[in-house]
Amino acid sequence: NAGVTQTPKFQVLKTGQSMTLQCAQDMNHNSMYWYRQDPGMGLRLIYYSASEGTTDKGEVPNGYNVSRLNKREFSLRLESAAPSQTSVYFCASSLVTGMNQPQHFGDGTRLSIL
């Protein structure tokens, strides 16, 4: 069981570039989440998806879009990257439906915007 898989693990972008962070879970979980982790800030929820085809904004959604095309995958897109989006991004999933009960986390994507 792989759990929650995130790709890529590391990425460096220039300001204005776009990219998509991929996340997939093989636990048949309904809920999936994207968080960003910044020093001294804890984890902050960017977007949440309760099920395929549904998404909700979290605490810090500006500058991001998400897509939940199927139950397994939940992608996070930066349309025009900004230095303030330099962070470590974590995808998470949960069998429990609810915006704020992540149970399993991916290994993270370390993203640097120059």
Add this chain to the structure above:
Amino acid sequence: AQSVSQHNHHVILSEAASLELGCNYSYGGTVNLFWYVQYPGQHLQLLLKYFSGDPLVKGIKGFEAEFIKSKFSFNLRKPSVQWSDTAEYFCAVMQKKSSGDKLTFGTGTRLAVRP
């Protein structure tokens, strides 16, 4: 606004020492409480959680936490730490609201255990 305070940012202990990491929150309503652990180079894992019932919660790897409602606290404890407990620990508090639950993470406590 809800806040979650983890007072100790860095803690250094020797093996076999006892551990207590503080977590306080500011929300006065119903809460669910969590502790997560992040080992070096690994992802976050749920260590334990409190929803209701016995305020003393036992988690994995010998950890426990006690919910003290009057003190708005949910401190994490372990009687005897091991080198393998070296990690970053995050407290999280979910406010239960009719308008929608809100989960807030603390800023984390880095624990280093000396062998």
